[in-house]
Amino acid sequence: MLTFDNRFTAELPGDPDTSIRPRQVLGALWSPVVPTPVAAPALLAWSPECAALLGLAEREVTDSAFVAAMAGNGLLPGMRPYAANYGGHQFGSWAGQLGDGRAITLGETVNARGERWELQLKGAGPTPYSRRADGRAVLRSSIREFLCSEAMHHLGVPTTRALTLVGTGEPVVRDMFYDGNPREEPGAIVCRVSPSFIRFGNFELLAAREAHDQLAQLMDFTIARDFPHLEGEPSVRRTAWFREVCERTARMVVHWMRVGFVHGVMNTDNMSILGLTIDYGPYGWLEEFDPTWTPNTTDAVGRRYRYGQQPAVAQWNLAQLAEALVPVFGDVAPLEAGLERYLVVANAELEAMNCGKFGFAEFGERERTLVREAYALLQRTHLDYTNAFLALGAFDVHAVAHDTTLDALAAISYERANFDAAREAWSAWLTRYAAALIDGAESAPARVARMRAANPTYVLRNYLAQEAIDAAEAGDASLVHTLLDVMRHPYAERPGLERFTRNRPDWAREKAGCSMLSCSS
Ligand code: AMP
Numbered sequence: 379m380l381t382f383d384n385r386f387t388a389e390l391p392g393d394p395d396t397s398i399r400p401r402q403v404l405g406a407l408w409s410p411v412v413p414t415p416v417a418a419p420a421l422l423a424w425s426p427e428c429a430a431l432l433g434l435a436e437r438e439v440t441d442s443a444f445v446a447a448m449a450g451n452g453l454l455p456g457m458r459p460y461a462a463n464y465g466g467h468q469f470g471s472w473a474g475q476l477g478d479g480r481a482i483t484l485g486e487t488v489n490a491r492g493e494r495w496e497l498q499l500k501g502a503g504p505t506p507y508s509r510r511a512d513g514r515a516v517l518r519s520s521i522r523e524f525l526c527s528e529a530m531h532h533l534g535v536p537t538t539r540a541l542t543l544v545g546t547g548e549p550v551v552r553d554m555f556y557d558g559n560p561r562e563e564p565g566a567i568v569c570r571v572s573p574s575f576i577r578f579g580n581f582e583l584l585a586a587r588e589a590h591d592q593l594a595q596l597m598d599f600t601i602a603r604d605f606p607h608l609e610g611e612p613s614v615r616r617t618a619w620f621r622e623v624c625e626r627t628a629r630m631v632v633h634w635m636r637v638g639f640v641h642g643v644m645n646t647d648n649m650s651i652l653g654l655t656i657d658y659g660p661y662g663w664l665e666e667f668d669p670t671w672t673p674n675t676t677d678a679v680g681r682r683y684r685y686g687q688q689p690a691v692a693q694w695n696l697a698q699l700a701e702a703l704v705p706v707f708g709d710v711a712p713l714e715a716g717l718e719r720y721l722v723v724a725n726a727e728l729e730a731m732n733c734g735k736f737g738f739a740e741f742g743e744r745e746r747t748l749v750r751e752a753y754a755l756l757q758r759t760h761l762d763y764t765n766a767f768l769a770l771g772a773f774d775v776h777a778v779a780h781d782t783t784l785d786a787l788a789a790i791s792y793e794r795a796n797f798d799a800a801r802e803a804w805s806a807w808l809t810r811y812a813a814a815l816i817d818g819a820e821s822a823p824a825r826v827a828r829m830r831a832a833n834p835t836y837v838l839r840n841y842l843a844q845e846a847i848d849a850a851e852a853g854d855a856s857l858v859h860t861l862l863d864v865m866r867h868p869y870a871e872r873p874g875l876e877r878f879t880r881n882r883p884d885w886a887r888e889k890a891g892c893s894m895l896s897c898s899s
């Protein structure tokens with residue numbers, strides 16, 4: 379049984395218009411909207427860990443009234459559904475009002491530990507912010523969001539969570555690559571769970587409209603509800619708050635770099651004020667290490683949101699947020715200090731990340747050079763990012779020859795000829811790497827334990843998610859359950875799960891969904 383207190387709608391100004399007619403919503407931070415019922419809800423998967431956060435037992439999640447609520451076919455007592463009003467910079471340009479076009483928050487619940495969790499359906503029908511779109515989500519994108527939310531959590535990456543994946547029993551029409559080939563696909567709804575779904579774009583929209591009183595109101599609401607540990611005078615709290623937003627964003631993005639996650643659409647409407655990974659769309663996981671890689675075909679030309687660019691984009695996004703906050707802060711100094719803090723934290727975290735990934739006990743000039751050279755070699759020899767670090771974790775620093783490690787690296791190259799041409803370079807690098815590790819004077823078990831904690835064995839490989847999608851579209855959701863299970867313990871190698879660590883197979887190289895996705899996903 380969930381209890382709701384719904385502070386967002388209780389404390390912030392709402393839209394008096396209850397219709398779902400697409401419109402500019404002025405003077406309100408949210409619009410009341412009820413989910414549109416669907417034909418045949420079916421609970422395809424749910425996350426026990428996420429249910430536990432809410433204090434829900436299995437029989438409660440699988441209960442028919444609860445499943446109906448997760449499909450938008452009914453509300454539970456205390457729910458007060460709404461769509462949030464926000465704007466954003468999309469691909470570097472101000473896009474004006476966007477808002478929850480296919481997300482509907484059901485309510486904010488508080489669990490027995492006093493933690494606040496907002497429940498939000500994605501794909502539950504149109505809202506005033508749907509513009510000309512349908513407010514729905516397809517099964518493939520819903521599976522991707524459901525699995526990745528939970529996988530990221532288990533990987534230790536700050537993220538929104540996913541409670542349920544429900545099939546709607548209704549088709550949704552999508553033109554996957556915007557190439558004039560629309561087709562019907564099965565529809566689905568994910569219930570996302572987060573302490574807050576407030577984005578940078580909520581603040582930016584109010585600033586763009588010069589609604590400075592509401593901007594201050596939203597800022598103070600966010601601090602009071604979502605950053606209750608911040609104390610002191612309002613101006614002191616606000617300064618500390620922006621600094622913390624910058625720090626959290628830095629930590630999140632470095633985690634992405636560590637696990638090889640590419641968000642794909644880092645628009646400011648997709649940036650959580652809590653520094654959580656949010657809005658899983660055309661995201662992807664690095665296969666061969668390539669800082670220029672992006673899974674998002676909509677971004678194929680400019681590659682704005684490529685893997686290696688993510689820390690810089692996060693900083694740019696924070697600068698847009700800072701710009702929006704100027705009218706309330708008055709003084710730009712605390713905002714500049716926050717942005718400065720982002721750089722400091724991101725750089726320190728990147729260094730700590732590399733210490734963990736490579737097993738360095740210290741990080742001096744020698745280690746910095748080794749790291750730079752290793753990434754260049756990874757790219758040149760087309761190594762699988764995840765598997766390369768597992769191979770380094772198994773490296774015997776005292777071995778006379780490096781053949782075991784070199785063979786292991788060769789086996790995970792996507793371009794074997796490139797690896798063979800650089801085998802000597804790798805060998806020379808390993809010799810210097812071994813010397814640095816030996817000089818680090820850390821015991822091998824301690825070093826390997828740190829490396830294991832930094833380098834996942836299992837990630838939600840693009841082709842694995844696609845296999846789960848293909849099976850689920852054919853009526854079998856069992857691989858969704860298997861992947862949810864595999865990703866529960868991503869750092870512990872387990873017998874029998876070798877297939878989930880394999881390099882991308884050839885069939886997946888150019889297959890839609892595996893390495894190429896569009897925003898419509
Ligand atoms: P995204 O790139 O998925 O973060 O979406 C950008 C904007 O488009 C947000 O305001 C979404 O709510 C909206 N949007 C995306 N897909 C749909 C859809 N199928 N129906 C309504 N609105 C959508």
Ligand code: MG
Pocket residue numbers: 647648657
């Ligand atoms: Mg979005």
